[in-house]
Amino acid sequence: xxxxxxxxxxxxxxxxxxxxxxxxxxxxxxxxxxxxxxxxxxxxxxxxxxxxxxxxxxxxxxxxxxxxxxxxxxxxxxxxxxxxxxxxxxxxxxxxxxxxxxxxxxxxxxxxxxxxxxxxxxxxxxxxxxxxxxxxxxxxxxxxxxxxxxxxxxxxxxxxxxxxxxxxxxxxxxxxxxxxxxxxxxxxxxxxxxxxxxxxxxxxxxxxxxxxxxxxxxxxxxxxxxxxxxxxxxxxxxxxxxxxxxxxxxxxxxxxxxxxxxxx
Amino acid sequence: xxxxxxxxxxxxxxxxxxxxxxxxxxxxxxxxxxxxxxxxxxxxxxxxxxxxxxxxxxxxxxxxxxxxxxxxxxxxxxxxxxxxxxxxxxxxxxxxxxxxxxxxxxxxxxxxxxxxxxxxxxxxxxxxxxxxxxxxxxxxxxxxxxxxxxxxxxxxxxxxxxxxxxxxxxxxxxxxxxxxxxxxxxxxxxxxxxxxxxxxxxxxxxxxxxxxxxxxxxxxxxxxxxxxxxxxxxxxxxxxxxxxxxxxxxxxxxxxxxxxxxxxxxxxxxxxxxxxxxxxxxxxx
Numbered sequence: 001x002x003x004x005x006x007x008x009x010x011x012x013x014x015x016x017x018x019x020x021x022x023x024x025x026x027x028x029x030x031x032x033x034x035x036x037x038x039x040x041x042x043x044x045x046x047x048x049x050x051x052x053x054x055x056x057x058x059x060x061x062x063x064x065x066x067x068x069x070x071x072x073x074x075x076x077x078x079x080x081x082x083x084x085x086x087x088x089x090x091x092x093x094x095x096x097x098x099x100x101x102x103x104x105x106x107x108x109x110x111x112x113x114x115x116x117x118x119x120x121x122x123x124x125x126x127x128x129x130x131x132x133x134x135x136x137x138x139x140x141x142x143x144x145x146x147x148x149x150x151x152x153x154x155x156x157x158x159x160x161x162x163x164x165x166x167x168x169x170x171x172x173x174x175x176x177x178x179x180x181x182x183x184x185x186x187x188x189x190x191x192x193x194x195x196x197x198x199x200x201x202x203x204x205x206x207x208x209x210x211x212x213x214x215x216x217x218x219x220x221x222x223x224x225x226x227x228x229x230x231x232x233x234x235x236x237x238x239x240x241x242x243x244x245x246x247x248x249x250x251x252x253x254x255x256x257x258x259x260x261x262x263x264x
Numbered sequence: 265x266x267x268x269x270x271x272x273x274x275x276x277x278x279x280x281x282x283x284x285x286x287x288x289x290x291x292x293x294x295x296x297x298x299x300x301x302x303x304x305x306x307x308x309x310x311x312x313x314x315x316x317x318x319x320x321x322x323x324x325x326x327x328x329x330x331x332x333x334x335x336x337x338x339x340x341x342x343x344x345x346x347x348x349x350x351x352x353x354x355x356x357x358x359x360x361x362x363x364x365x366x367x368x369x370x371x372x373x374x375x376x377x378x379x380x381x382x383x384x385x386x387x388x389x390x391x392x393x394x395x396x397x398x399x400x401x402x403x404x405x406x407x408x409x410x411x412x413x414x415x416x417x418x419x420x421x422x423x424x425x426x427x428x429x430x431x432x433x434x435x436x437x438x439x440x441x442x443x444x445x446x447x448x449x450x451x452x453x454x455x456x457x458x459x460x461x462x463x464x465x466x467x468x469x470x471x472x473x474x475x476x477x478x479x480x481x482x483x484x485x486x487x488x489x490x491x492x493x494x495x496x497x498x499x500x501x502x503x504x505x506x507x508x509x510x511x512x513x514x515x516x517x518x519x520x521x522x523x524x525x526x527x528x529x530x531x532x533x534x535x536x537x538x539x540x541x542x543x544x545x546x547x548x549x
Contacts, residue, residue, distance in 0.1 A: 018369075024383075024385075025387070081281055100283070104282050110527065111526065111530075114523040117520065118523070122289075225382065225493065237383030248375060
């Protein structure tokens with residue numbers, strides 16, 4: 001094989017693709033510590049001005065509080081819904097199971113801007129728009145499929161006889177659920193909580209439409225960006241990035257490490 | 265075994281929540297959106313009606329169709345670019361990288377999906393600006409400055425931020441699952457490397473690739489951030505049209521018409537793509 005040369009070219013190419021993907025994240029981080037009002041290279045001086053600015057801004061603190069409430073509630077709700085559905089899919093066969101699964105898996109295929117408009121119109125009609133819980137309801141619909149997928153993957157590794165064994169030993173279905181199924185799914189449940197929280201924490205289109213005056217962090221970013229160039233966004237972005245990263249890595253570590261353990 | 269109604273109670277506890285929730289907060293909103301496309305707006309208030317005036321108004325306007333075809337065009341173009349750019353990288357990861365390296369690469373490429381797309385777009389704004397990072401770098405080698413913001417190029421860079429990682433991941437997974445012995449057999453029988461890709465690898469990964477391209481198209485088609493902030497929205501895409509009509513004009517019924525047209529288009533594209541993806545190649549049984 002004409003291996004070496006081709007491998008080097010391909011290696012460089014893959015590196016270029018990764019550069020493209022990570023450049024915006026990298027520059028956002030660098031510029032958050034840069035003194036220039038309009039960041040470019042050569043860089044200005046090292047500065048924590050933008051961090052100081054966001055830390056003293058009460059609007060941003062309020063947005064952070066709102067975002068935490070929304071993403072934690074969304075995560076709990078979506079994971080609960082996802083668990084119920086994943087278990088139903090694992091355990092039961094019934095008529096209309098196809099449409100049943102489509103019902104939960106469809107929302108992510110519809111563009112967010114359309115969901116945003118539909119949610120806004122519907123929730124205002126029901127008198128439920130313009131509140132924090134409006135965002136939570138909308139986000140739980142959007143993130144439940146992810147929860148369902150993660151928990152279903154975990155259930156896929158479970159021997160169905162395990163549950164039957166618990167019944168044979170005299171446990172009720174509820175006891176089997178509590179002592180066998182839930183503990184077995186725990187790593188997937190925790191992963192699902194982290195990932196759905198991360199998705200909800202970053203979602204802005206639907207949140208922006210239905211939230212009224214209650215701003216979450218991405219909505220604040222959207223509004224700052226609409227004004228003009230303000231490096232505060234980079235500081236907020238770094239904070240948002242660290243939050244999401246922590247959640248995603250936690251989810252991966254918990255899920256993957258259990259996965260390996262269960263195979264050995 | 266125990267009484268029948270008892271089993272039902274247990275089963276329903278797990279089955280019902282999602283049905284109720286999705287009916288109220290997913291099916292409800294979508295159906296209601298279709299309904300309001302027939303409502304009328306009088307004195308800035310939406311009133312229930314069954315009239316086709318919004319449909320008539322939107323579908324007879326030149327600006328709607330300009331926007332429609334522009335959105336279809338730029339979303340298709342960006343999906344095609346994402347597929348082409350991703351292919352060499354995915355091929356390398358699928359056939360040349362160790363399994364460990366491949367797993368790491370996929371893990372790294374998942375990260376962007378959970379980080380703020382808005383922040384990344386803003387970062388591109390600063391990088392691509394007239395006096396931004398990229399032009400400053402090009403300046404050192406005596407090129408530029410180029411106008412990259414508020415152009416189609418800017419829009420496509422924004423779309424690729426969204427779609428390129430996905431395209432690489434899905435293409436890699438697709439090709440990594442091909443039976444390697446088939447590829448080796450082709451090579452042993454004297455098939456040249458490029459011909460192997462064309463005649464063995466691509467046909468075997470057709471389903472995965474069509475689905476990947478479909479996802480890239482859907483993501484770009486529905487995104488308002490890239491065309492708005494990086495493309496300058498001089499040629500508004502359909503999502504920008506929805507945004508403007510809803511936010512500033514209070515014309516929800518007309519926005520609903522645009523949204524329904526978008527959904528119909530996506531259904532048509534998805535249907536065509538899936539038929540293509542699962543169609544047996546000529547001559548196969």
